[in-house]
Amino acid sequence: MAATMKQVVLAAYAQGNPKPGDFRIEEVPVPEAGECEILLKTLYIAVDPLLRFSVDETVLTGAGRMELGQPMVGPVVSEVIASSHPDYAVGDVVEGRSGWQEYAVLAPDLSDYRGPPRKLDRSLAPVSTALGVLGGPGQTAYEGIVKVGRVKAGETVVISAAAGAVGSIAGQIVKVLGGRAVGIAGGAAKCAALLDLGFDAAADYKAPDFADQLRAAMPDGAEVYLDNVGGEVTMTVLPLLKRGARMAMCGFIAYYGVGMEGPGPDRLPGFYRLIMNKGLEIRGFAGMLAGQQGLEDIARWMKEGRIRFAESVVEGIEAAPAAFSSVFSGHDHVGKLLVRVAAQG
Amino acid sequence: MAATMKQVVLAAYAQGNPKPGDFRIEEVPVPEAGECEILLKTLYIAVDPLLRFSVDETVLTGAGRMELGQPMVGPVVSEVIASSHPDYAVGDVVEGRSGWQEYAVLAPDLSDYRGPPRKLDRSLAPVSTALGVLGGPGQTAYEGIVKVGRVKAGETVVISAAAGAVGSIAGQIVKVLGGRAVGIAGGAAKCAALLDLGFDAAADYKAPDFADQLRAAMPDGAEVYLDNVGGEVTMTVLPLLKRGARMAMCGFIAYYGVGMEGPGPDRLPGFYRLIMNKGLEIRGFAGMLAGQQGLEDIARWMKEGRIRFAESVVEGIEAAPAAFSSVFSGHDHVGKLLVRVAAQG
Numbered sequence: 001m002a003a004t005m006k007q008v009v010l011a012a013y014a015q016g017n018p019k020p021g022d023f024r025i026e027e028v029p030v031p032e033a034g035e036c037e038i039l040l041k042t043l044y045i046a047v048d049p050l051l052r053f054s055v056d057e058t059v060l061t062g063a064g065r066m067e068l069g070q071p072m073v074g075p076v077v078s079e080v081i082a083s084s085h086p087d088y089a090v091g092d093v094v095e096g097r098s099g100w101q102e103y104a105v106l107a108p109d110l111s112d113y114r115g116p117p118r119k120l121d122r123s124l125a126p127v128s129t130a131l132g133v134l135g136g137p138g139q140t141a142y143e144g145i146v147k148v149g150r151v152k153a154g155e156t157v158v159i160s161a162a163a164g165a166v167g168s169i170a171g172q173i174v175k176v177l178g179g180r181a182v183g184i185a186g187g188a189a190k191c192a193a194l195l196d197l198g199f200d201a202a203a204d205y206k207a208p209d210f211a212d213q214l215r216a217a218m219p220d221g222a223e224v225y226l227d228n229v230g231g232e233v234t235m236t237v238l239p240l241l242k243r244g245a246r247m248a249m250c251g252f253i254a255y256y257g258v259g260m261e262g263p264g265p266d267r268l269p270g271f272y273r274l275i276m277n278k279g280l281e282i283r284g285f286a287g288m289l290a291g292q293q294g295l296e297d298i299a300r301w302m303k304e305g306r307i308r309f310a311e312s313v314v315e316g317i318e319a320a321p322a323a324f325s326s327v328f329s330g331h332d333h334v335g336k337l338l339v340r341v342a343a344q345g
Numbered sequence: 346m347a348a349t350m351k352q353v354v355l356a357a358y359a360q361g362n363p364k365p366g367d368f369r370i371e372e373v374p375v376p377e378a379g380e381c382e383i384l385l386k387t388l389y390i391a392v393d394p395l396l397r398f399s400v401d402e403t404v405l406t407g408a409g410r411m412e413l414g415q416p417m418v419g420p421v422v423s424e425v426i427a428s429s430h431p432d433y434a435v436g437d438v439v440e441g442r443s444g445w446q447e448y449a450v451l452a453p454d455l456s457d458y459r460g461p462p463r464k465l466d467r468s469l470a471p472v473s474t475a476l477g478v479l480g481g482p483g484q485t486a487y488e489g490i491v492k493v494g495r496v497k498a499g500e501t502v503v504i505s506a507a508a509g510a511v512g513s514i515a516g517q518i519v520k521v522l523g524g525r526a527v528g529i530a531g532g533a534a535k536c537a538a539l540l541d542l543g544f545d546a547a548a549d550y551k552a553p554d555f556a557d558q559l560r561a562a563m564p565d566g567a568e569v570y571l572d573n574v575g576g577e578v579t580m581t582v583l584p585l586l587k588r589g590a591r592m593a594m595c596g597f598i599a600y601y602g603v604g605m606e607g608p609g610p611d612r613l614p615g616f617y618r619l620i621m622n623k624g625l626e627i628r629g630f631a632g633m634l635a636g637q638q639g640l641e642d643i644a645r646w647m648k649e650g651r652i653r654f655a656e657s658v659v660e661g662i663e664a665a666p667a668a669f670s671s672v673f674s675g676h677d678h679v680g681k682l683l684v685r686v687a688a689q690g
Contacts, residue, residue: 230613231613249621252614255613255617255618259614260612260618261615262611265606265608266603266606266608266611266612267607267612268575268612269575269597269604270605271613272575272597272600275629276594276596276597277629279629279631280627280628280629281626281627281629283624283625283627284620284621284624284626285624286624
């Protein structure tokens with residue numbers, strides 16, 4: 001093993017959407033594991049859109065804001081390569097938040113509220129899925145469609161950011177439940193990928209005739225809207241929803257780069273008007289509430305061949321800053337976007 | 346009876362909030378009742394804020410937009426002074442939508458979806474209450490607190506426009522259910538009137554320390570928010586709500602004068618952020634769904650002395666345009682604002 005390793009540190013807080021230049025790669029000594037600690041070799045990094053808040057200067061310290069010069073912290077899958085902790089053995093693969101670095105030392109007994117690193121069942125699926133369909137994004141999709149959306153057979157569900165980590169799973173859960181899945185994504189290639197995943201219809205938000213595409217995709221409206229985006233996309237969706245529709249809101253990527261107030265004209269009056277006129281029910285949720293039940297259902301549906309996982313992988317830790325930045329600019333990847341840092345074993 | 350009568354006609358569509366000059370008083374012949382028709386003498390006019398949409402040029406005809414030069418249509422209480430219809434006798438007092446005029450002829454069998462004029466039980470309460478606590482505003486308050494808000498004993502409920510027709514009833518229903526009622530109103534006098542009605546606390550949105558007042562009124566936050574207003578008031582309330590709070594939305598008087606987009610900076614990003622961070626549940630509702638059950642419960646609570654009605658009355662049909670306009674500029678009245686057009690009998 002090398003004596004030094006690379007890590008991605010935050011060089012500057014993001015102004016608007018994150019840019020690769022907000023980060024830098026540093027070469028530091030590989031840490032050593034002490035008593036009851038484990039040494040982890042990072043296999044995959046998830047460039048999670050929610051990490052936007054960690055690089056936001058306006059977020060309170062303690063609510064998750066990173067300090068400048070520190071390595072980025074976020075969900076990763078890694079392999080235990082040294083352990084003096086009774087619960088972890090060399091060769092175990094775990095999912096945790098040990099950050100954007102090639103190696104990390106963790107003390108499982110001193111974990112925060114998220115708990116100790118989660119040991120993965122490698123027989124179930126490739127370990128990278130612990131960052132996608134069998135991790136946070138899968139749980140969020142399950143919660144949005146099953147718990148908050150309460151989707152029933154025969155209902156139409158429209159999903160924004162449908163080619164993303166959450167959306168690509170959510171649409172497939174809709175199909176398992178007997179609903180009709182309509183996906184919104186950017187570009188013809190992504191829309192084709194949605195149909196390939198089993199969505200019934202797709203609309204391209206980057207196309208000039210987006211509203212017409214969407215109307216054609218759901219001529220009778222929709223009972224449920226899973227929203228991860230906000231902004232222009234949502235203002236196009238809402239007028240097409242049925243009266244009394246449920247909107248499950250798990251993100252707002254259109255607004256991650258702005259604070260409480262955006263640059264354009266005030267869209268809140270129109271949002272109020274649509275909520276009232278349509279008698280909409282809106283529920284914000286943070287995912288992770290469906291918990292183990294959600295992951296077990298998804299794992300079973302995967303075994304039955306009813307849910308496929310989609311992921312896009314870029315190679316090398318140096319690629320992480322650009323991959324993370326691309327999440328906010330409508331990149332071309334489908335499914336969960338991962339950075340492969342090292343091979344297993 | 347005079348041969349002519351006064352009516353209030355729409356002279357110009359409202360630009361922003363309605364102004365008295367948008368209306369004019371006309372003198373026209375008193376109509377005569379034909380076969381199966383009734384002649385009504387108007388007693389009270391309700392200057393309902395929702396009539397804002399009737400005077401909005403941007404609203405589609407058929408969705409309720411008035412034609413210029415026509416008498417305003419809206420909820421009134423009137424007395425039957427001639428009838429050739431078997432269901433209505435001279436002396437009956439009814440609630441219907443015969444408009445802002447001293448007399449009107451109606452054909453009950455040709456009523457729209459709202460149904461024929463509703464005969465009032467004069468032993469229950471003064472007939473004017475059919476436009477307030479025992480009419481649409483009472484039903485909206487009931488629906489917001491009981492059905493949408495699902496208020497339970499011990500919960501704190503914050504109510505915007507609390508001195509208005511809906512809010513003043515809603516707070517009292519909260520007390521009947523064993524909850525804690527916090528009202529928001531404009532001015533110290535209105536806030537005092539809320540406490541007099543039984544609200545536990547009040548905050549003055551016109552005061553420079555409104556946010557501090559509100560925080561002091563609900564130091565532990567609130568489980569339910571009944572919103573009739575939107576805008577600055579709501580953006581002050583939301584950060585104080587408890588996680589998972591329910592927001593029942595029955596109006597947005599701050600935005601009635603604007604279209605889909607308001608003049609200021611875009612507040613929708615902040616609204617999204619608060620919905621997500623708080624895990625809020627928001628439900629738009631139009632009132633009138635609680636129906637007969639709501640009115641019966643309210644009538645019983647009134648008999649038991651647990652709900653008092655509040656109304657403010659201005660005199661004479663000529664006062665209607667100014668009274669209606671005052672609804673949108675934070676007037677000083679408490680409870681339902683009515684115009685008394687004539688005495689009964």
